[in-house]
Structures are given as structure tokens and as C-alpha cells.
Amino acid sequence: MKDQMKDIVALCKRRGFIFAASDIYGGINGFWDYGPLGVELKNNLRDRWWHDMVIAPPIGPDGTPISIVGVDSSIIQNPNCWEASGHVGGFNDPMVDCRESKKRYRADHVFVLIPKDGEGVSFAFDKDAEDELIEKRLKKLAKGKSIDDFEREMLDQIPAANFNNIVGPDTKNKGTLTEPRQFNMMFHTYVGATASDDNKAYLRPETCAGIFLNFKNVVDSSRVKVPFGIAQIGKAFRNEVTPRNFIFRSREFEQMELEWFCEEEDVPKWFDFWVEQRTNFWLSLGVDKSALHFLDVPKDDLAHYSSRTIDVEYKFPFAAPGFDELEGIAHRGNYDLTQHQKHSGAKIEYYDQQENKRYLPHVIEPSTGLTRGVLALICEAYTVDENRPSGVYLNFHPSMAPKKAAILPLSAKPEHVEPAQKLYMELRNEFVVDLDIKQNIGKRYARQDEIGTPYCFTVDSETAEDNCVTVRDRNTMAQERIPLDKVKAFLREKINGG
Numbered sequence: 001m002k003d004q005m006k007d008i009v010a011l012c013k014r015r016g017f018i019f020a021a022s023d024i025y026g027g028i029n030g031f032w033d034y035g036p037l038g039v040e041l042k043n044n045l046r047d048r049w050w051h052d053m054v055i056a057p058p059i060g061p062d063g064t065p066i067s068i069v070g071v072d073s074s075i076i077q078n079p080n081c082w083e084a085s086g087h088v089g090g091f092n093d094p095m096v097d098c099r100e101s102k103k104r105y106r107a108d109h110v111f112v113l114i115p116k117d118g119e120g121v122s123f124a125f126d127k128d129a130e131d132e133l134i135e136k137r138l139k140k141l142a143k144g145k146s147i148d149d150f151e152r153e154m155l156d157q158i159p160a161a162n163f164n165n166i167v168g169p170d171t172k173n174k175g176t177l178t179e180p181r182q183f184n185m186m187f188h189t190y191v192g193a194t195a196s197d198d199n200k201a202y203l204r205p206e207t208c209a210g211i212f213l214n215f216k217n218v219v220d221s222s223r224v225k226v227p228f229g230i231a232q233i234g235k236a237f238r239n240e241v242t243p244r245n246f247i248f249r250s251r252e253f254e255q256m257e258l259e260w261f262c263e264e265e266d267v268p269k270w271f272d273f274w275v276e277q278r279t280n281f282w283l284s285l286g287v288d289k290s291a292l293h294f295l296d297v298p299k300d301d302l303a304h305y306s307s308r309t310i311d312v313e314y315k316f317p318f319a320a321p322g323f324d325e326l327e328g329i330a331h332r333g334n335y336d337l338t339q340h341q342k343h344s345g346a347k348i349e350y351y352d353q354q355e356n357k358r359y360l361p362h363v364i365e366p367s368t369g370l371t372r373g374v375l376a377l378i379c380e381a382y383t384v385d386e387n388r389p390s391g392v393y394l395n396f397h398p399s400m401a402p403k404k405a406a407i408l409p410l411s412a413k414p415e416h417v418e419p420a421q422k423l424y425m426e427l428r429n430e431f432v433v434d435l436d437i438k439q440n441i442g443k444r445y446a447r448q449d450e451i452g453t454p455y456c457f458t459v460d461s462e463t464a465e466d467n468c469v470t471v472r473d474r475n476t477m478a479q480e481r482i483p484l485d486k487v488k489a490f491l492r493e494k495i496n497g498g
């Protein structure tokens with residue numbers, strides 16, 4: 001399973017989904033570019049989330065549609081807002097440096113094998129290290145001991161005083177790891193001409209802040225009434241110490257966040273509602289139920305603002321046989337609004353006319369990584385099939401597929417190409433379609449399989465006579481003939497269900 005990641009990364013580059021940023025300069029760790037197909041896939045997921053949240057939000061528990069509006073706020077805000085939100089003081093991960101390898105690790109991303117018999121040294125490993133690699137290293141460094149001779153403990157749970165007995169993940173010698181230090185993950189810059197502390201500003205580490213900052217503006221300018229939601233999609237930046245697992249943990253990424261404002265007493269009802277809605281969202285995109293896992297985050301691991309969080313986890317291949325976070329659904333209390341009211345001095349309380357009361361509503365936040373969602377969709381779609389020339393195909397839900405169909409003239413002869421061009425022009429205003437003329441047909445099918453195009457329409461010599469094309473289904477490879485004038489309706493039915 002873990003090896004599959006390598007194949008997925010290779011396919012993403014080969015077919016134009018995702019490239020390393022600044023590739024020709026050797027890349028820059030933690031940054032990625034989306035290619036011609038990646039941007040389509042990402043836009044599909046983004047648009048679907050926006051549609052399901054803002055354009056046609058779900059029906060609420062009482063049977064009436066709920067109300068959600070959107071915003072698009074600045075990436076750079078007044079730096080005081082990050083003081084208020086707790087990010088300047090608290091957005092920290094405990095970091096450990098290795099004096100020998102010069103590498104830096106997140107203490108909660110490293111585990112240590114401690115000898116059960118209390119004899120000898122302990123060994124540190126990356127949390128994703130595979131058993132095979134662990135055994136290999138132990139064989140070299142631990143005098144023939146094997147995994148079973150050790151107990152496992154995360155590095156952040158071990159007192160720093162015991163670090164001198166630990167061999168770091170990338171060294172042979174013990175005692176090279178420093179004490180954990182806090183490290184702020186916000187990128188900063190300077191606004192204006194002078195680079196002084198007075199002009200320091202931050203790139204947002206999450207998109208939700210812009211929602212809280214505009215809470216009052218939205219309430220005053222639109223007709224929303226509690227309960228209601230504000231949604232935002234956009235870039236977020238975190239100076240992750242160990243960006244890893246392809247686009248899973250990047251330093252620049254995109255989030256899709258909803259802040260759902262409700263009365264405190266209604267929190268349990270809405271919390272359950274959003275967990276169910278968000279689960280249905282992923283299922284409707286073709287993610288298998290068995291690929292999702294729900295983690296009720298233990299109290300000690302909760303973010304500073306949250307009293308309850310459920311992480312929706314996906315079975316990413318690198319986490320096998322486990323799962324890793326795709327989305328977090330958090331009860332944030334009214335922490336953010338309270339903090340912003342206090343720090344800004346502005347009165348941002350909600351006024352309930354009917355009850356004649358002022359208050360700061362509580363918030364349920366489903367927060368999804370858009371780019372992490374793209375990775376989940378690619379992993380879910382990746383299907384090995386030795387019975388086809390490509391050896392693999394991407395089984396995207398048709399609504400997510402970057403290309404909905406490919407139009408393939410059987411040869412480059414005008415009698416094949418001209419009707420194909422005509423069909424392409426008819427379809428392209430409604431669907432993202434490919435017109436692919438050159439190469440033998442088998443190679444063209446293989447390419448479309450690898451990029452997850454659900455349907456290929458082939459124009460051949462009979463098309464001029466019977467006004468039909470052959471449609472090939474990506475998953476079954478079955479072929480049938482359908483009239484040219486039914487192609488649009490066929491695609492509508494398959495992609496949108498009618």
C-alpha cells in the first residue's frame with residue numbers, strides 16, 4: 001500500500017495533475033503546482049463544495065433549507081487579529097533538532113522504541129516508518145534485537161531529560177536530539193517599504209479568521225438570522241516543519257471552511273448534523289464508506305479553541321493500515337468572536353430581535369483541506385488493472401473527472417476528423433472534453449484511462465452512414481453504439497444523473 005504512493009505521485013506528474021513547484025530549479029519543499037488536469041480536478045471539488053454549502057445548502061433537521069452565505073477575505077489581515085485568535089502565541093508545534101544530521105522533527109511525528117528490559121539505548125523513527133526499515137536499522141544498531149523487544153512511545157511523551165539515551169531518526173549515535181522547542185508556523189512578511197516589527201504581517205494559517213472578522217459585516221448587510229453559516233474557500237499557509245506525503249502536508253494549501261453560527265444549547269444537534277452532512281458529501285463523490293474513519297479527538301489533543309472535534313480520516317496509502325485526517329469538524333465555542341470583540345474593541349454581538357437579546361453565537365466548523373481532498377480523490381480513484389494496456393485507471397466519479405469525455409476520430413482522415421471536430425464543438429460549452437486525434441486508438445484509450453476520463457466517443461467510417469459513435473465505458477471497457485444526437489443527453493445523464 002505504501003509503495004502505491006510512489007506510483008500515484010509518478011502518475012500525477014506524468015499525466016499533468018501535480019508538479020513540484022519550481023521543478024526546474026529542483027523544487028521547493030512543501031510547495032506544489034497543479035497542472036492542466038490537477039486544476040480541473042481541484043476546481044471540480046471546490047465548485048461542488050461551494051454548491052453544496054452556499055448555492056444549495058442541505059435541508060436542516062427540521063425539514064427546511066438552512067442558510068449559508070459566502071465571503072472571500074484577504075490573505076493578509078491586521079496582525080492584531082492573529083494575536084486575538086491565539087495564533088501568534090499558540091500556533092506552535094514542539095520541534096526537536098538533531099545536532100548531528102541537522103534535521104528538524106515534529107516531536108509528535110516521531111516515535112521511540114524503548115527496550116522492554118530497560119537495557120541499552122532507545123531508537124527514534126519517523127511515525128510513518130515501515131516495519132521492514134525499522135527491523136533493518138535495529139539489526140545494524142541494536143545488536144540483533146527486533147521490534148518485539150521494544151515498547152513504542154511518541155517522542156513528545158518522553159521527558160527531555162531522557163533524550164540522551166535516544167538515537168535520533170537519522171543518526172547512529174545517541175544524545176544528538178535537542179529539547180523540544182516551540183516553533184511558530186505562521187509565515188510573515190512586511191507591509192510597506194520598511195521591514196520593521198511595526199510593519200510585520202502574517203499570511204493566514206487558516207481561512208476561517210476572515211469569516212470571524214466579517215461576522216458583523218455579514219449580519220448587518222445580509223438578511224441572515226442565527227442559525228446560519230458563512231463559508232470561504234482559499235489559500236492558507238503554514239510553515240510546516242516536515243512537509244510530507246506529497247500534497248497531504250504542504251506549506252501552501254487550500255481550505256474550504258464553513259463557520260456555522262448557532263445558539264449554545266443547539267450545539268449537539270448541529271454538531272451531529274454536520275458530521276452526517278460532511279460524511280454524505282464524501283460518499284457522494286465516490287469515496288467508499290470503508291475508506292473513512294471518524295476520530296473523536298481526545299481532550300488532550302484538541303486545539304486551544306475547541307471543546308469537541310471529530311476528524312474525518314481517510315485511508316491514505318501512506319497511513320496504511322491506518323487513516324489520516326481529511327477534514328476536522330470542531331465545536332469552537334464562541335472563542336473566536338469573543339477574542340475579536342475583546343481585542344478590537346468593536347461590538348460584534350448578534351442581536352436577536354424576537355428575544356431582544358444580544359449574544360455571541362457558538363460555532364461548529366467543518367474545515368476541509370481542498371488540496372488534501374484532491375489527494376483523497378486521486379488515491380480513491382487509483383485502480384490497478386493488469387488486464388488493460390495502461391495497467392491502471394483512475395476511477396473518478398464522473399462529476400469529479402477532469403475530462404468528462406474524449407472524442408477520438410479512429411484515424412486522422414478527414415472523414416473521421418471532421419465529424420469528431422463537430423461533436424467536440426457541440427459538447428465543449430457544456431462539458432470539459434478532449435479532442436484527441438493522433439496515435440493509435442489503443443494508446444489513446446490508455447491515456448484516457450490513466451487520467452480517469454469516464455467516456456470515450458470514437459468516430460469511425462460508419463459514422464457518416466449511421467450517424468452513430470461508439471462509446472467506451474472507462475470502468476467496464478464495454479462499448480456500445482449511440483446516435484450522435486444523443487451524446488449530450490447521455491453525458492448529462494451519466495454525470496449529473498439527468
Ligand code: ATP
Nearest residue numbers: 240248249250253255325326327328367368369372
Ligand atoms: P495537523 O494537526 O495534521 O497539522 P490540523 O489538525 O492542525 O492538522 P486543521 O487546522 O484542523 O489541521 O486544518 C483543517 C484542515 O486543513 C485539515 O483537516 C486538512 O485537511 C487541512 N490542512 C491543514 N494543514 C494542512 C497542510 N499543511 N497541508 C494541506 N492541508 C492541510
